[in-house]
Amino acid sequence: MSELARQLFGEDLPPKQLALIVDLDDTVCTAFACPISIALDVLRKLDRQRVAVHYVTARPEMSRAGTERFFEEHRLPGFRNLHLCPGYYGSLKHKKDKHVTIAREHRVIASIGDCDEDEGEAARHAGVPFVLVDRDNPVAAWMALRELIEAVGGFTRGERPA
């Protein structure tokens, strides 16, 4: 590795794939399957080759079918990366573990969620930037995330969400 490459990328070569860590309830949808439209808009316009989306949620395994149906219905990226909470884990431990694993394997643009003491804590634990969703106004957080994604060229060309 050249000295310049080392300065630019540290030991992180080849460059890791970009990723987003996304909470579901009150972040992408309300009342289990009622979509938050700006969330869908931002996620659908991602360049799927460049950005992997990982959904880390406190939903249990029994929610799998319903959650996958929601992904399908709304054509969301990353449906294979659904990390439901195993019954023997509390939500915080589950989210911490997943944030650490995903951050090890990717360059995480940010984690987004509505619960600071849960996914916010998990993101800080893993050294990942966190964007907090205000349940009364989820638009602001998604717009902030959109800027971060845009800064790393994470959208399909010409597809900047409105």
Ligand SMILES: [Mg+2]
């Ligand atoms: Mg939530």
